[in-house]
Amino acid sequence: MAKDIYHNQVKSALESEGWTITADPYYLKMQAIEYEVDLGAEKIIAASKDNHKIAIEIKSFLVQSPTYEMHKAIGQFQTYAFALRKQEPERILYLAVPIRIYEDFFVLPFIKELISFYNIKLIVFDPDNKKIVKWIN
Amino acid sequence: MAKDIYHNQVKSALESEGWTITADPYYLKMQAIEYEVDLGAEKIIAASKDNHKIAIEIKSFLVQSPTYEMHKAIGQFQTYAFALRKQEPERILYLAVPIRIYEDFFVLPFIKELISFYNIKLIVFDPDNKKIVKWIN
Numbered sequence: 001m002a003k004d005i006y007h008n009q010v011k012s013a014l015e016s017e018g019w020t021i022t023a024d025p026y027y028l029k030m031q032a033i034e035y036e037v038d039l040g041a042e043k044i045i046a047a048s049k050d051n052h053k054i055a056i057e058i059k060s061f062l063v064q065s066p067t068y069e070m071h072k073a074i075g076q077f078q079t080y081a082f083a084l085r086k087q088e089p090e091r092i093l094y095l096a097v098p099i100r101i102y103e104d105f106f107v108l109p110f111i112k113e114l115i116s117f118y119n120i121k122l123i124v125f126d127p128d129n130k131k132i133v134k135w136i137n
Numbered sequence: 138m139a140k141d142i143y144h145n146q147v148k149s150a151l152e153s154e155g156w157t158i159t160a161d162p163y164y165l166k167m168q169a170i171e172y173e174v175d176l177g178a179e180k181i182i183a184a185s186k187d188n189h190k191i192a193i194e195i196k197s198f199l200v201q202s203p204t205y206e207m208h209k210a211i212g213q214f215q216t217y218a219f220a221l222r223k224q225e226p227e228r229i230l231y232l233a234v235p236i237r238i239y240e241d242f243f244v245l246p247f248i249k250e251l252i253s254f255y256n257i258k259l260i261v262f263d264p265d266n267k268k269i270v271k272w273i274n
C-alpha cells in the first residue's frame with residue numbers, strides 16, 4: 001500500500017551507509033494499547049552501526065495534504081519517542097521523509113522551527129536512488 | 138460532518154460555565170502554510186472569562202481508531218500550541234475530548250503519562266448534557 005512504499009528504499013539507503021537493520025518491524029510496548037494495527041500500516045524499523053542505535057518512523061507524505069500528514073507524523077513521533085524513552089532510552093528515534101517533501105515543505109520557516117522546537121530528528125532520503133541525503137539532528 | 142459534531146456542544150458547555158466565545162473559528166497564522174483546509178474541518182475556537190483566555194481544539198474521536206486519532210490530535214495540538222506561543226502567548230490551548238473516549242482511553246496509564254509528559258491540557262465534556270465534566274491542566 002502507499003504508506004509502505006518507501007519502506008524498502010529507506011532500509012537499502014541505511015544499509016548502503018553501513019547500518020545493520022536489526023528489527024523490521026521494531027515493536028514498541030505500550031501497555032494496553034493496540035498498536036499492532038497502526039504499526040502494521042506504518043512500521044518502525046531499528047538499525048545499528050558501531051555504538052549507535054536508532055529507530056526510524058518512515059513517512060511517505062503521499063496520501064493527504066502535507067499539513068495533515070505532518071500532524072500525524074508529529075503525533076506518532078512524540079508517542080513513539082515517549083515509549084522508546086522507557087523501553088530503550090539509548091536508541092534515538094528519527095522521522096524519515098522523502099527529499100521531495102523535505103524541499104517543498106520541511107524547509108518552510110514555520111515547519112523548520114516547529115520540528116526543531118519539538119526536537120524531531122529527520123532522515124531525508126532519496127527514494128529513487130535509495131540514498132540518505134541528510135541527517136538533521 | 139462527523140468531525141464537527143461536537144463543536145456546538147462544547148461552545149454551549151463553555152458558555153454555561155460563564156465563558157464568552159470570542160472567536161469561532163480562531164485563526165492561527167502559520168506563515169506559508171495552508172491551514173485553512175484543515176481548520177475548516179476541525180476548527181479551533183477561542184473563549185475568555187475574567188482574565189483567562191483559552192483556545193480549544195475539539196476532537197470527536199468518532200472516525201478512526203482512538204490511537205490513530207490521538208496521534209493526529211497530539212500533532213495538531215503541538216503545532217497549534219507552537220503557533221499560539223508566537224501569536225498570543227497568554228492564551229492557553231486545550232484539547233476537548235468527549236467523556237466516553239476519556240473514560241475508555243485517556244485514563245489508560247500509558248496515555249495518561251503521555252498526555253502529561255507533553256503538557257497537553259484537556260477539557261472533558263459531556264456532549265449529551267452540553268456540560269464540561271472536568272478540566273485537566
